[in-house]
Amino acid sequence: MRGAVLHAPGDVRVEDRADPRIEAPTDAIIRVSAACVCGSDLWPYRGIQTMDGPAPMGHEYVGIVEEVGSEVTGVRPGQFVVGSFWASDNTCEICLSGYQSGCVHRVGMGSLGSQAEYLRVPLADGTLVATPEVPPAELIPSYLAASDVLGTGWFAAVAAEAGPGKTVAVVGDGAVGLLGVLAAKQLGAERIIAVSRHESRQKLALDFGATDLVTSRGEEGVARVKELTGGLGAHSVIEAVGTQESMTQAIRSARAGGHVGFVGVTHDVSLSGLEMFWSLVHLHGGPAPVRRFLPELMELIGNRTIDPGRVFDLELPLEQAAEGYRAMDERRAVKALLHP
């Protein structure tokens, strides 16, 4: 089969890879309907995250089940399925508490490489959720978004305790931040302040439910959020970048007793214990337990309540994956969808 492989920073190639096969009786093989490039794929692409030799790429996927292992009972060949970027058993104590991304048997899908024609999904019963029927093509991007960016933005909004009566600030205008806006809106937030300096992203944020825009970052961004919230700060802050500046901005934008939900991968970020202490904020985040939210999100997509697929502003054949990486790296695209 064909699949994307990162050989070195900046060097993504689509090449022949071995067809995946059932390795454990709990595996499934899916034919990938669509995959995409994630902001976190840019870490190794930019050389910020080191790599040991060529690596298959991609951890977001939707597809049609081709084959299942002998112990798989929850999905069957021919079904359209969505899975999280973590494979999880969905039966351990951690999964049952809603933290499937901390599953004691979790497998990171990134190591298997979903930017390909076929994909092996471990722990298929715990990981995959099928739609009632194969959906029309126009819904594919939204289901694909559910696999990571929507689920991650949703988790950030839940971690930030976005809800009725709340003012939510969103730091980060990538796909996750934009879908954090959508999630906050769906969760009933009263006011949603999107931090963005990019016109096209601002527009999407407004379409997704943002009520206010802040165009400054850092301390100026904090000051603007405070101005908009009677000097107190937001009840809920979504952090969807993962830098020192964005985390600091997020924590300082929250009021005493407020909640910060952070989902940006916090490379090289250090938090002052004393600042956390005096801030009185709640901090929660990490790799999103997307599986917790998948059934609900897939229903909202299926009945066309939400349209998260709009974050894909570039669609390419899998063979042109390298252009998808380049476009996102250069911020020409918010998120690139790949058709195998």
Added chain:
Amino acid sequence: MRGAVLHAPGDVRVEDRADPRIEAPTDAIIRVSAACVCGSDLWPYRGIQTMDGPAPMGHEYVGIVEEVGSEVTGVRPGQFVVGSFWASDNTCEICLSGYQSGCVHRVGMGSLGSQAEYLRVPLADGTLVATPEVPPAELIPSYLAASDVLGTGWFAAVAAEAGPGKTVAVVGDGAVGLLGVLAAKQLGAERIIAVSRHESRQKLALDFGATDLVTSRGEEGVARVKELTGGLGAHSVIEAVGTQESMTQAIRSARAGGHVGFVGVTHDVSLSGLEMFWSLVHLHGGPAPVRRFLPELMELIGNRTIDPGRVFDLELPLEQAAEGYRAMDERRAVKALLHP
């Protein structure tokens, strides 16, 4: 009046101070029935926290109302009152959300010095809670504990979401940690693991409701908590020290999706963003909003459900305050009560 003043690290003297007087119509003056020395008083006493010249000491207090300002309607002369170590209006949006320690008008009581015969309490209506009648002498230590250490341990347990079915680990065996054990027990925790290497503190922890003891700190302490929790870590962890080691131990002792409530003043503590990310824990803490819990705690003390005053293992006349500091600094005493 007589009052304790810190002149330099290690140099606490009880000397004549000006009698406090009503300065604002919202003030009250109380005759202090009992005050005490806090673990946080040891920071400047040990020279770890710098000071600008001599400072009156103490922020924990119970007493009899002597005089109230013209706008005070909630308490009256002759009543026995307990107040938090933060004076708060209890009417602002932050107070109403339960974060009185983040009140927009808050005043730190430490600057006023409760280790004295009399004390001015700002924002008396928002800060002080009166008992139905003047309590018997044997309950005074427990009411005094409510002013800070009990309220702080309780907040830590609430922040850690201690409750039915939960396993709670408590890092720190000072008065706050021990009362965190008591709080977790009252909140219905199923299992309470106290981390302590001191026999007398272990005994008090067991009396307060601890079900397990861990005697190792750092990574060994983390490993012991994991062993006791099927490899997963505790659902809830109370951090009541404030050092790099104790915060790290607390975060690593919690399971994915678990909650860490931290109330130790985190001097010189730095948290790795990436470790927080992968831990999937909830982190919440800071200066405890004791006022939120005071009515409930005072009722539990008044009806003798709890006996938090047992953390005072040294009682001294105010004139011997210096010995109270020495005994706590040398860990000869858990907590010293001072009688003016």
